[in-house]
Amino acid sequence: MSVWLHQDRARRRxxxxxxxxxxxxxxxxxxxxGSADSVPFVTAQVSGAKSMLLSIQFHTPKNGWAVGTGGVxxxxxxxxxxxxxxxxGTSTLLTSVFFADVSTGWVTGAGxxxxxxxxxxxxxxxxxxxxxxxxxxxxxxxxxxxxxxxxGGTILHTHDSGRHWVEQASGTTAALYAAHFLDDQRGTIVxxxxxxxxTIDGGAxxxxxxxxxxxxxxxxxxxDPMTGWVVGNAGALFxxxxxxxxxVDQTLPCxxxxxxxxxxxxxRFTSSQEGWIVGxxxxxxxxxxxxxxxxxxxxxxxxxxxxxxxxxxxxxxxxGENGTIIHLKPSR
Numbered sequence: 061m062s063v064w065l066h067q068d069r070a071r072r073r074x075x076x077x078x079x080x081x082x083x084x085x086x087x088x089x090x091x092x093x094g095s096a097d098s099v100p101f102v103t104a105q106v107s108g109a110k111s112m113l114l115s116i117q118f119h120t121p122k123n124g125w126a127v128g129t130g131g132v133x134x135x136x137x138x139x140x141x142x143x144x145x146x147x148x149g150t151s152t153l154l155t156s157v158f159f160a161d162v163s164t165g166w167v168t169g170a171g172x173x174x175x176x177x178x179x180x181x182x183x184x185x186x187x188x189x190x191x192x193x194x195x196x197x198x199x200x201x202x203x204x205x206x207x208x209x210x211x212g213g214t215i216l217h218t219h220d221s222g223r224h225w226v227e228q229a230s231g232t233t234a235a236l237y238a239a240h241f242l243d244d245q246r247g248t249i250v251x252x253x254x255x256x257x258x259t260i261d262g263g264a265x266x267x268x269x270x271x272x273x274x275x276x277x278x279x280x281x282x283x284d285p286m287t288g289w290v291v292g293n294a295g296a297l298f299x300x301x302x303x304x305x306x307x308v309d310q311t312l313p314c315x316x317x318x319x320x321x322x323x324x325x326x327x328r329f330t331s332s333q334e335g336w337i338v339g340x341x342x343x344x345x346x347x348x349x350x351x352x353x354x355x356x357x358x359x360x361x362x363x364x365x366x367x368x369x370x371x372x373x374x375x376x377x378x379x380g381e382n383g384t385i386i387h388l389k390p391s392r
Contacts, residue, residue, distance in 0.1 A: 102386060122138060122139050125134045127155070131152055166198045204220060217262075236255065257374070278291060342365055344388075374389065
């Protein structure tokens with residue numbers, strides 16, 4: 061896939077169909093909770109954009125950013141009541157945004173695009189990196205130490221706030237879509253063909269892990285060094301409780317009203333117990349028991365949702381197609 065998810069929709073549908081057949085012989089799927097599960101308060105916000113917003117991040121409940129097609133970068137300082145478009149200096153597809161604090165952030169994009177701001181997104185300066193591969197994800201463990209991942213197994217690393225980037229050997233040519241780091245040493249990257257890579261030495265070495273499934277994985281999130289989740293196409297959901305030595309298949313079942321398994325695109329946990337997943341067709345899933353059960357999938361938007369961010373347990377935002385931005389305020 062040259063552009064994350066959307067430039068090869070026909071091939072992706074074929075993959076989804078073949079994986080549905082495999083579900084008939086899978087066992088040990090997680091329970092899906094019934095209607096008693098609480099539903100978050102959902103509010104659509106006016107972004108003022110029609111772009112596909114592939115990524116969103118809120119560093120605090122007031123300060124947030126979203127990026128997407130056409131070089132669009134949106135910024136809010138009031139919790140999304142008003143969104144303002146920043147000057148990105150590009151029209152390229154922007155795939156990911158990450159802020160290490162309210163001032164310093166990075167954006168990735170197609171064709172090796174990487175840009176940095178030091179004033180909260182008011183202005184952006186492109187950074188020079190030695191790759192033309194599409195860059196899909198960025199993760200910083202501190203304002204100085206970060207990683208960028210992308211096509212062809214690309215992993216770039218900085219330890220000086222992005223002034224210099226060096227390539228790390230991933231050992232794969234698979235597209236890498238997302239990274240999550242708990243600290244400067246421990247992190248996990250996921251991508252196409254069921255790729256899961258982990259490091260405990262800041263990326264000096266990357267160790268392949270196996271999910272025993274070649275499904276494309278789009279996102280990863282760890283709540284602690286032992287417990288993590290990855291999500292992907294055709295409802296793919298895997299959990300580890302031993303730091304990735306073993307990944308347990310907990311692919312979500314289709315459900316009584318489902319006609320096709322949903323691609324799961326982003327996963328976030330706000331505590332060891334409470335987690336959220338968004339995906340195709342505006343679907344939202346929630347767990348309040350560390351993934352033992354998940355709520356029935358609920359469509360909260362008429363468009364697919366690609367971005368998900370929780371600055372705290374009481375506020376979340378999702379972003380997606382057609383400039384969609386959704387504010388989630390979980391009921392307690």
